Amino acid sequence: MLRGGMRPGVAGTDQRKSPILRRGTPEGHVLITFESVTKRYPGGTVAVDSLDLEVPGGQTMVLVGPSGCGKTTTLRMINRLIEPTSGRILLDGQDIMQSNPSTLRRGIGYVIQQAGLFPHRTIEDNIGTVPLLNGWGRGKARARARELMTLVGLEEDLARRYPYQLSGGQQQRVGVARALAADPPVLLMDEPFSAVDPIVRATLQDELLRLQAELHKTVVLVTHDVEEAIKVGDQVAIFRPGGKIAQLDTPERLLAAPADGYVENFLGFDRGIRRLSFLAASGLSLDDQAVVGEDTSASMAADTARRAGDEYVLVTGPGQQPRGWATASDLETMPSGARTGQAPLEPYGHTFDVRTDSLRAALDATVLSPTGRAVGVDDGGQVVGVTSYERLRAAIHAAEQAVPVPGTPGGAPAGPGDGQVRDPAPEAAAES
């Protein structure tokens, strides 16, 4: 829900609950298990060192860390592109070493950096790769490909083009569609968005969140970008060089309580501010006293402001839409009988949605506002109330009390309560 509010650009195309793809594993069920897995290369380099990791079904697990920390090796061991030196990896309870590699891989979607599309195949045949390998007819595989193109937001007329005719972002969408084509419960993503520019990357991340809110696949995503990890991960495993996990936690708890200096350093600047992304703006108590209709008399509005000890009131137009800020001193100097709407108004700036946005959005809007107060609106754009730094401070404090930060970092998998905090509510995802 909260992250939903952080991405104004998400197209809410899907009212349907995925007729194309099944939902992945029910949440809470552990789908992939690493049992003291070690990968040692000839020459002695240890890429992954005695790793224990449980990937819960239906969630996005992000492996993040600097290069050479073993995150990519860890990912590639799941579909046996790399085989562990010791230890066991279980997929849905089955030791992966016991299945035929090709069969195993056809049941696991794989998205690679730079998409790795087959340059000699059309888009539809690229997407239909795994269905074709599984013995579907070409016609059926192509029909399937077209469904998936719609799902990942590609125009159908691209179906017969070749990869070189597509932009980087489009190619990456094809890569995701291709990975989903056989409807695997597990999706492995190896730095999927690192080869595209930041704007496209943000869009693709939003798309992933949208798809995941709908599909609940078990996603393991590798990235070196901690922002990306925090944005798309339900859980984030931060690796340290030498193939060990420094901390495994929800993004919010990582930001709130990094296990050690390494993690804190890796998380980077603004940890406190970024954490506000995970706190709902709905927890903010807004001031509706300072909101006056444009038809209110100017003197009354001035009185309201003065009584509250404020310099500004927010003037609203028809349908409670915000119009701008009026100062109490302007209102006082207006002739008697004048309406508030006739006062000189300062622009109200950015608004935030009290239902879907985070405290970070509210804080940002407040900082940007010339009056030091920001306007909270509901989904119809109607003014609910206005912020103040005092109110923000109280809301942040209250939220911190409500979501206790565990004293034992680096530890336990998410409890049931976390699912609620993390999960973009389907309605919210379909909004905007």
Next chain:
Amino acid sequence: MMWSWIPQNAAQIRQLTLESAYLGIAPALIGLLISLPLGIACSRWRWLYAPVLSATSVLYAVPSLALFIVLIPYTGLTDTTVIIALTLFSFCILVPGVVDGMRSVPDPVRQAATAMGFGTLRRLVQVELPIALPVVIAGLRVAMVSSISLASVGQLIGVSSLGYFIIDGYQRDFPTEIYVGAGLIIVLALVCDLLLVGLRRLLTPWRPGRSSGETKTVAPAPVPTPMVVAR
């Protein structure tokens, strides 16, 4: 130039042109067939490529006439002798072509194919070879053109081709015959080359258009061996 000579000898010209085409094209195609497995092996086991490349370079340096003479005790003064020798030369040109072709397959593509669940053979046939095709065809163009022109040397051991006109014209001091022989060899090579370019375009609609590269008659093929003098 005595133009009337041409219609007077039309039948022989046609006959020898076909002979030349056969002696030039067959070795290039057979060379392709045998260089594919070796080239694929060399791209899979990298240690194999260095010795193979040395061997093919040495072989390519052998003068064609010398190779004919080595073969005569076994296959006589026949087409077979010429075809075997030219096949070996084509092979020398094509092995690096196949290896470079296989190397032109981007790593992420190969990796994606494996991760999608292609087995080794299926990946080779459905992914790697189709992507290697343009580079392999570039090598084939060089092999075919060189083999068409080398076929004329076979005339020295009595295997007839357009080379006959060149030698005969020289011996009789009759330039027209030399021009016709040499000219037709060049035309034949150009036509075959254009056909291969056409084939490449037909088979690789997935390549970004590179019109500047298309008009060249000799591809910038990956030929590691210097064109040896003693042809």
